[in-house]
Amino acid sequence: MRLDLHTHTTASDGVLSPSQLVALASAANLDALAITDHDTVAGLAEGVQAGLNHSVQIIPGIEVSCSASGVPCHILGYFIDYQSSKLSDYTSRAIRAREDRMHEMLSRLANQNVMVDMDDVVKEAGPECSSLGRPHLARALVTKNYASSIGDAFDRLIGDGHQAQVSIRVLEANEAIGLIRDSGGIAVWAHPRLEVLQELLPELVTAGLRGLEVYRPKSSPEHVRKVKTSAEEMDLLVTGGSDWHGPGLGAELGAFYVTPDDISQFLFEGRVSS
Numbered sequence: 001m002r003l004d005l006h007t008h009t010t011a012s013d014g015v016l017s018p019s020q021l022v023a024l025a026s027a028a029n030l031d032a033l034a035i036t037d038h039d040t041v042a043g044l045a046e047g048v049q050a051g052l053n054h055s056v057q058i059i060p061g062i063e064v065s066c067s068a069s070g071v072p073c074h075i076l077g078y079f080i081d082y083q084s085s086k087l088s089d090y091t092s093r094a095i096r097a098r099e100d101r102m103h104e105m106l107s108r109l110a111n112q113n114v115m116v117d118m119d120d121v122v123k124e125a126g127p128e129c130s131s132l133g134r135p136h137l138a139r140a141l142v143t144k145n146y147a148s149s150i151g152d153a154f155d156r157l158i159g160d161g162h163q164a165q166v167s168i169r170v171l172e173a174n175e176a177i178g179l180i181r182d183s184g185g186i187a188v189w190a191h192p193r194l195e196v197l198q199e200l201l202p203e204l205v206t207a208g209l210r211g212l213e214v215y216r217p218k219s220s221p222e223h224v225r226k227v228k229t230s231a232e233e234m235d236l237l238v239t240g241g242s243d244w245h246g247p248g249l250g251a252e253l254g255a256f257y258v259t260p261d262d263i264s265q266f267l268f269e270g271r272v273s274s
Contacts, residue, residue, distance in 0.1 A: 001032065002254070002257040002258075002259065003030065003031060003033070003034075003257060003258050003259070003260075003263070004025070004030055004032075004034070004241050004253070004257050005033075005061075005213075005239050005240060005263070006034060006063075006076065006190065006239075006241025006242060006244070007021060007241065007242065007243075007244045008036065008038065008063075008245050008246075009021050009043040009047065009128075010126055010129055011037045011040050011041075011043030011128060011129065011130055011131065012038040012040055012043075012129065012130075013037075013133035013135040013136060013245060014037070014244075015245060015247065015249070017046070018035060018043040018044070018046040018047035018050055019046055019047070019049075019050040021033070021035070021047070022047055022050035022053075022056050022058065023050065023054055024253050024254075025253060026054035026055065026056050027254075028252070028253050028254025029254060030056060030253070030257060031056065032056065032057035032058075033047075033051070033056055033057070033059065034058075034059035034076075034078060034241065035058060035059075036061035036063045036076050036077075036241070037131060038074075038131050039062070039063070039065055039090075039091060039094035039095070039098065039131050039168070040094070040130045041060070041087055041091060042128075042130040043128075044058075044061075045082070047060075060080050060082045061076060061077055061078050061080060061185075062076070062077045062082075062180070062185075063075070063190060064076075064077060064090075064176040064179065064180065065094070065168040065170060065176075066169060066172060066173045066176035068172070068173035068200045068203055069199070069200060069203065071196050071200060073190075073192075073196075073200070074189075074190040074191070075173060075187050075190065076189075076190045076213065077179075077180035077183065077186070077187055078185055078186045078266075079184065079186055080180060080184060081185075084182070086179060086182050086183060087183050090170070090179055091130075091131075093170055094131065095130055095131060097168060098133065101132075101166045102118065102121060102132050102137065104166045105134075105137060105158065105164050105166050106118060106121070106137075108163055108164040108166070109157065109158075111163075112157075112163070112164065114141070114157065116137070116141060116146070120140040122136075123140070124136045124139040124140045134154070134158050135245065137153070137158055138150040138153035138158060141157060173204055173207060174206075174208075177204065177207045177208045177209055186210045186211060187208060187210050187211070188209070188210060188213055188237065189204060189209060189211070189213060190213050190243075191243065192212055192213065192227060194226055194227070197226070197230055198230070201230060201234060205236070209236070210237055210269075211231065211236050211239050212227055212228075212230065212231045212236050212237075212238065212239070213239050213240060213241060214227045214228045214238045214239065214240055215238075215239070215240025215241075215258050215262060216242070216243065216256075217242055217243075217250070217255070217256040237263070237266040238262065238263055238265070238266065239258070239263055239266050240263065241258070242255075242256040242257075
């Protein structure tokens with residue numbers, strides 16, 4: 001059984017619709033897929049139905065933007081009730097916050113004589129998107145010839161640490177974890193950074209964090225070892241995913257996967273059949 005527990009669709013900043021993503025997952029011989037769009041569950045109903053059509057188990061998920069002790073972080077929610085009223089309330093707030101953030105980033109770029117407007121970003125996002133993100137802005141920068149590629153846009157203009165970057169923090173991490181738990185889900189820290197792992201982990205575990213994303217295609221063996229050791233020491237679940245956004249944006253879907261042996265306790269708690 002092959003699983004990818006971290007993917008995105010056009011509901012947020014992915015390139016493929018939920019149906020297209022699931023069809024590609026099936027063609028890539030993935031048996032289970034978690035759809036974890038940024039701050040939205042808008043693509044899950046379509047994704048779940050596509051999973052039934054293609055015999056791919058779909059784990060309903062979300063990636064919640066938040067901060068812990070002032071440090072931006074993302075918390076993945078798995079096996080959520082995506083029709084939860086609390087999730088609906090949150091995603092409505094997050095959509096507005098993401099629009100406000102985008103306006104601020106565009107203003108900061110204009111101060112650098114990089115002239116992109118909201119219509120350019122929305123056009124790149126497409127009609128299915130309900131959660132604007134930096135990849136949409138990066139595509140607009142490429143279209144308007146301010147960057148040669150999406151990677152170049154991040155490297156020179158909108159990546160972490162650049163003047164135009166604005167973090168999205170609708171919730172504190174303890175609130176994000178509570179939201180996921182109240183929606184019936186399992187809360188997992190996405191792509192945890194080693195430099196803040198030990199500092200933030202006790203706070204997140206106290207709030208109800210249940211797991212760490214250990215296995216990632218870009219993680220070195222040393223990174224995997226250290227995060228896995230932290231998970232074991234804190235009695236946390238181990239997960240893994242590609243953080244896949246679309247063709248041509250890193251490895252192809254299915255090139256990276258985890259197996260039941262890698263994440264057995266996560267599968268048991270989530271009741272995924274293998």
